[in-house]
Amino acid sequence: MSDQTRHSLKELQRLDEEIEIARQRIRDFGDHIADVEEPAIALESEVGKTRSRLQELKVEERRTELAAKEKGTRVERLEERLKGVRNVREEAAVSAELEMVRRALESDEQEAYSLLDQIRKISLQLEEQESALEQAQAEVGPRREELEQERTDAEKGLEDLTRKRDEFAGTVSDGELRMYEGIRRGGRRRAVAALTEDGACGHCFNVLPLQLQNEIRHGADLIRCEACGVILAQPSQAEIEAEADAEAAAEAAAEAATAAAAAAATAAAAAEAGDADGSGEDGSGDDA
Incomplete structure (x- = not known):
């Protein structure tokens, strides 16, 4: 293989590797943008759920309020009717019905109060969530624009590399x-x-x-x-020199590791000998 052919194919391979790296970088921008948007998206989902729940509670409270109003009207009618009863039997029947409606009215009123309390609490929760969402969106916007601009720049760089690659491929047989x-x-x-x-x-x-x-x-x-x-x-002279440098560096690293291990072993042996001498002196003192 001629030097020109070798150089051409290696240069073509280098361009293809750069193109693949550029494509992967562009693909990664989608994940980066998604990571940046994720907190705001999660908050937006929470806000949507809270709004739906609040709307459901308001509808339920309105239904309960209307039911209580209807029962209140029935109570008034029964009270009026009770005033006009003609015998004890009719009075007992109206009184029983009146008591039943009053209990139902009381239940509706208690439920309405409970729903109003829930509406108040969830409204406060919604305000907090909307505030957090607004802040998150304000933080996300600039970073997302920055990433989108970087992706646009990377896409332009890929176009340049692809054009160079196509031009260079035209010089290869x-x-x-x-x-x-x-x-x-x-x-x-x-x-x-x-x-x-x-x-x-x-x-x-x-x-x-x-x-x-x-x-x-x-x-x-x-x-x-x-x-x-x-x-x-056939490797180029630069590749031969690079391989030689790598081998020399590996040998130097191995020699340094061997020397360090030997020094550590010597130090450990010296320390062990010192400990043994100290123990012997302590024993002699005890015998005396």
Whole structure:
């Protein structure tokens, strides 16, 4: 594979990775906005439920009030009727009915008072909830606008990346592009990987036969890893240097860890020896 082909495919892969990151970032904005709006939405739901409950209580109180009024009218009529009874039997019947209606009236009046008390309490609760909702909406508005603006900016950035990607794809040969995009469509995030210094695939680290290694390093054909299917390329000088730096850093970290462990062991041994000496001196003093 030529240096130009290797560079082109890796640059195409870099752009595709940036595009995927940008798309995920845009998708995440939906969750961020939902998180910001959630407190206000929850309060709005509570306000709606409280309003409905308040309306139900008002309807029930009005119904009870009308029923009490109707019973009050019946009480008045029965009292008038009681004044005009002609015999004891009729008086007893009217009196019994009057007493029954009075008890029903008293029950309705007590229920009406109870409903009015509930209406008063829920009205106060509704005022508090509406105040909290108003405050939450005032806080949500600016943050939501900020996130929506960031999402708009991210969408514009994605458009720019997509345009660059399309322009760059036009510089890659049809065969190379088909192979590259076929690998990407297969679900792999990486379609191109560098051959490691020891001749392994930089994606799955499967060691390749020497013949394939030589073809990758010196040939012009596109060669795919037999294990994972990515396109293999000779690493650039920058990648070689980066790998060497990473190995050196890992070795230095391992040496530092070994030295630290040795120092800790030495310190622990010294402390243990000091404790033993102190115990011996205490024992000698006791014998004396």
